[in-house]
Amino acid sequence: NATVGEKTTTLRFNFETKIHDAQSARAALVSLSKSATL
Numbered sequence: 001n002a003t004v005g006e007k008t009t010t011l012r013f014n015f016e017t018k019i020h021d022a023q024s025a026r027a028a029l030v031s032l033s034k035s036a037t038l
Contacts, residue, residue: 002010
């Protein structure tokens with residue numbers, strides 16, 4: 001079984017990955033809308 005510290009680290013990593021994915025998706029949408037207006 002994973003220790004509490006390992007579980008917390010995994011949760012934090014997953015959370016940061018989700019945030020990064022959301023920021024990447026937002027950046028992709030922004031660049032898409034910019035190229036669509038050109």
